[in-house]
Amino acid sequence: MVIDQLLKMYPSAKVISVPNWKDKTIVNYRIVDQWISIEKNELDSQQIELLELLSDHNEDETTNHWWQFLNLRSSNIPLVSKKIVKIKVIQFHTTKLESRDLAQQWIRAFSSFFNKVIDTFWVTSEYGILILSDSEIALDNTELISMIQLVDEDFGTKTEAYVGQSWNLNEELPEIFELEKCIFEQNDGDAVSNLSSDVISFMFNQKLASEKLFIVLKNTITSNSEYIAMIRSLYSNQNNIAKTAKDLYVHRNTLLYRIDKFNRETGLNLKSMDDLVLCHLLLC
Amino acid sequence: MVEIDLNHIYKKYANAEEENSYAVSDFDLHIKNKEFIVFVGPSGCGKSTTLRMIAGLETITEGELKIDDELMNDVVPKDRNIAMVFQNYALYPHMSVFKNMAFGLKLRKYEKDDIEKRVKYAADILGLTEYLDRKPAALSGGQRQRVALGRAIVRDAPIFLMDEPLSNLDAKLRVSMRAEIARLHQRLHTTTIYVTHDQTEAMTMADRIVVMSMGEVQQIGTPQEVYVTPRNKFVAGFIGSPSMNFIDVTYKDGVITDAEGLKIAVPEGRAKILEKQGYNGKQMTLGIRPEDIHAEEAFSETWPNSVVEAEVVVSELLGATSMLYSKVDGTEFVAIVDARDYHKPGEKVKLSFDINKAHFFDIETTLAIR
Ligand SMILES: Nc1ncnc2c1ncn2[C@@H]1O[C@H](COP(=O)(O)OP(=O)(O)O)[C@@H](O)[C@H]1O
Ligand SMILES: [Mg+2]
Numbered sequence: 001m002v003i004d005q006l007l008k009m010y011p012s013a014k015v016i017s018v019p020n021w022k023d024k025t026i027v028n029y030r031i032v033d034q035w036i037s038i039e040k041n042e043l044d045s046q047q048i049e050l051l052e053l054l055s056d057h058n059e060d061e062t063t064n065h066w067w068q069f070l071n072l073r074s075s076n077i078p079l080v081s082k083k084i085v086k087i088k089v090i091q092f093h094t095t096k097l098e099s100r101d102l103a104q105q106w107i108r109a110f111s112s113f114f115n116k117v118i119d120t121f122w123v124t125s126e127y128g129i130l131i132l133s134d135s136e137i138a139l140d141n142t143e144l145i146s147m148i149q150l151v152d153e154d155f156g157t158k159t160e161a162y163v164g165q166s167w168n169l170n171e172e173l174p175e176i177f178e179l180e181k182c183i184f185e186q187n188d189g190d191a192v193s194n195l196s197s198d199v200i201s202f203m204f205n206q207k208l209a210s211e212k213l214f215i216v217l218k219n220t221i222t223s224n225s226e227y228i229a230m231i232r233s234l235y236s237n238q239n240n241i242a243k244t245a246k247d248l249y250v251h252r253n254t255l256l257y258r259i260d261k262f263n264r265e266t267g268l269n270l271k272s273m274d275d276l277v278l279c280h281l282l283l284c
Numbered sequence: 285m286v287e288i289d290l291n292h293i294y295k296k297y298a299n300a301e302e303e304n305s306y307a308v309s310d311f312d313l314h315i316k317n318k319e320f321i322v323f324v325g326p327s328g329c330g331k332s333t334t335l336r337m338i339a340g341l342e343t344i345t346e347g348e349l350k351i352d353d354e355l356m357n358d359v360v361p362k363d364r365n366i367a368m369v370f371q372n373y374a375l376y377p378h379m380s381v382f383k384n385m386a387f388g389l390k391l392r393k394y395e396k397d398d399i400e401k402r403v404k405y406a407a408d409i410l411g412l413t414e415y416l417d418r419k420p421a422a423l424s425g426g427q428r429q430r431v432a433l434g435r436a437i438v439r440d441a442p443i444f445l446m447d448e449p450l451s452n453l454d455a456k457l458r459v460s461m462r463a464e465i466a467r468l469h470q471r472l473h474t475t476t477i478y479v480t481h482d483q484t485e486a487m488t489m490a491d492r493i494v495v496m497s498m499g500e501v502q503q504i505g506t507p508q509e510v511y512v513t514p515r516n517k518f519v520a521g522f523i524g525s526p527s528m529n530f531i532d533v534t535y536k537d538g539v540i541t542d543a544e545g546l547k548i549a550v551p552e553g554r555a556k557i558l559e560k561q562g563y564n565g566k567q568m569t570l571g572i573r574p575e576d577i578h579a580e581e582a583f584s585e586t587w588p589n590s591v592v593e594a595e596v597v598v599s600e601l602l603g604a605t606s607m608l609y610s611k612v613d614g615t616e617f618v619a620i621v622d623a624r625d626y627h628k629p630g631e632k633v634k635l636s637f638d639i640n641k642a643h644f645f646d647i648e649t650t651l652a653i654r
Contacts, residue, residue: 105391112378146372153435154388156362158341188298225305225498229328249326249497249522 002031002054012039019073028073029055035072064121066131070177077169080118086134086166087118089177091184094152094159096125106155113139113147134166144192160187163194201284218282220266228283230258234270235280286352286442286475288315288338293347295333295499307333308499311347318473320466324486325496325522331479334496335445338477340364351443364443367436371448375420375431381407382416385434399438406437409471410464426457433468444476450485462489483523487511495519517650520571520643526607529577529617532647533570535563540570544614548637549589558644561653568653571643574607574618577635579625584636591636596627610635 007013012026016035019028026037029051043051068074070089080087092110097103103122111120116133123129139147148159162184167176180195183202187193208214221227229248237243245252259270268275295308308330315321323331336342338349340361349356356364375384382403389399407413410430420428429449436444449465450458466489469476480486486493487507495502495510495518503515514520520528533540538555541547550558558564578584584591594610606626608619610633619635627633644653 102391109376109387112376113374142372143374146370146374149370149372150374150376153368154391156360158361222305228305229498233328247327 003034003036006031006036006038010038010042012042013037018075027051031055064119064123064129066119067121067123067129070129070174072174075171077171078119080133080169084118084133084135085168087169087173088132088134088136088166089164089180090130090132090161091127091164091181092130092159092161093127093184095157097155097157102155106151106157109151109154110147110159139163141192141194141197148191160184160190161192162187162198163192165195200281204281204284214282217266221279221282226258227262230255230262231270231276231279231283234276239271239273239276285317287317288313288443288475288477289348289350289353290314290334290338291348291350293334293337293349294345295330295337295342296345306345306499308337311501313494313501313504315475315477318475320469320476320478320489320491321494322486322490322492323477323479323494323496324483325481325502327481329496330499331481331496332447335368335447335477335479339366339368339445365441366443366445367439367441369432369436369444369446369449371451373429373432373449375428377420380417380419381412381423381431381434384420384431385438388435389438402438402440403434406434409437409468410434425453426461429453429461430464433465437468437472442475444474446476446478448480449478451480451482465489484525487523493523495522497522513652514571514643515652517569517571517645517652520645520652524573526574526618526620528571528573528643530645531570531572531615531617532567534565534567535644536565542615544612546592546612546615548592548639549587550639554639554642554644558653563644563653567647569645569647569650571645572617572637572639573641574620576638576641577617577619577621578638579608579619579621579627579633579635581634583638584634587636587638590639591634594633594635596629596631596633598629599627601626608633608635 003015007015014037016028016037019035019037020026025041026039027043027048028035028037031054038051065074065076065078069076069078094106097106103125107120107122107128111117111130114130114132114136116136118131118133120130121128144161144163148161151157152159162180164177164180167173183195183198184193186202186205187198190197221231230244233244233247237247241252241255245255248255250258263269268279270276270279290311290313293308293311294306296306311330311334313321323334325331333342337344340356340359344357351364376387379387385403385406386399389402394402403416404413407416410433412427412430412434415423415427420431423431432449446465450461453461462485465478478485478489490507492504492506493510494504497518503510503519505513510519510523514523517530521530531542531546533542533546535550535558538550538552539547540550558568592612594608594612596608596610597616598609600607601623604623605620606623608621608627610617610619625633645651646653
């Protein structure tokens, strides 16, 4: 293991749970999900560079104090007005912009849609953060998608964003943010995603999707593309038969017939919410 | 001059369930210079996906996209010289109307004078001149949609792509904006692809309509062609409002009958075709538009064998015409008749089916029998 090697190479190296950023005589690195500290005087500049490369965080990552805090690189909670108790983090990923100036214009254009921006910054040249006060008016997904379309059109970018929940601004936040980061990383192409749109499929894919039972069930369901469309539409129409029939452009009786047929073939009854949710999950 | 070629285009999303589940398959279309093309079909049929592939916002899984004979598959969106208008459009809240239209040009490093000229021209066409200094919050819904169109016009791109640009406006505004977009096209002649799920929009705006269902093109033709000679039952039912009536019937020796007691003669010309195609004694679907079922006596006297005794179930008076939801025993259908032939529910009425205008579809393939 890398960590073991490092511990052998540098006598002062220690595995630690929380890095102490205030101590200027040591350097901290996050390597394979663990923190390790090494005394500075044991390292020359070349070795520091190599360790940077080895460590989990990207070398051109920002030193922004929010980023440091959210990623446990500093335990200092950034100073904000006392009125702000909760914050919301929007993560965005976009195509690399040609110049630093353009990147600054991009981030200004994107944040101009929000009223309560606390801070906004690029973490890498393609990934950035917008910190919003909880009192920001909630925007729905279609509004956000259209804002992203506008910015993408003007800048020629392709952007995906994850809208975090509102969380209390305290020392628990970094751990929560860690999961929000993971969920966003798994996003496969949706312009805007959030906890409720992604978490169920996220958990399902982590834990159950590879179980034989679910694979077999999924194969049955997806054997017929009519079924896929039917499940999707029933789910998004909250199991309303009339709306679904309209949506699928079939007669109500045709839809009921297909639901019956599906029941006979799979044993699952889409009129039951439990069965419908299960089928929806299998399609995630 | 600009021509667009879509050669056997397929799209499969990365998260598609099955091996062969394509969001769009075998999309094949040649778009001529200055044409106004409308993609129409129910929600989820692949209209936006196709449009986004043309814009470069989605990758093309298979097939070729050519603009003026140049392969575009791998060209990034900003190098495609296409302007797009979306269903949900945002504007920068802190910028004036002028700046909202100018911003994209500024980023593309256009000269200041040039930007000003273009924005003023677009504002003039769209009747926005006196609003140029306003912020979006001080505009009405229709004016905001015009600014969105203006952002496309200032680009002076040879191709416009519009994805349901009117579907968030109220019904009245939608009708007037529809006319406005049509006028815009007559003035600018920009080659346009317009996406909608609304067949009325398609029929009123298009030079040619592409009817889609389940990721596949069902028919391509002028509004008149898709209305008069639908290729299959889907197109026949989707185009036209109210929808075409469908009745499963059996044809035998010049007469069609259904299980519920309907019995109508088929004129000789049509009968010949059915027999030649091998349908004598076979089941098929009869399709007849509500406007091709008549209540006038003159018609029933001329075609006595096409008359049925129907009972009115529901009726609506719509000014010059009236809609009769009627039935013959168990078979239900809608007729649009002259307001003078209005009947109350429960009343009996003689209705004649204009079989010369009717359509016949194969039960299995749903293709029109010609
Ligand atoms: N980003 C996406 N990822 C996966 N599937 C998608 C995506 N966008 C659309 N689809 C699927 O592709 C099909 C066509 O969608 P779309 O082109 O949006 O239809 P339309 O615009 O005609 O309503 C639908 O089944 C839809 O669920
Ligand atoms: Mg669409």
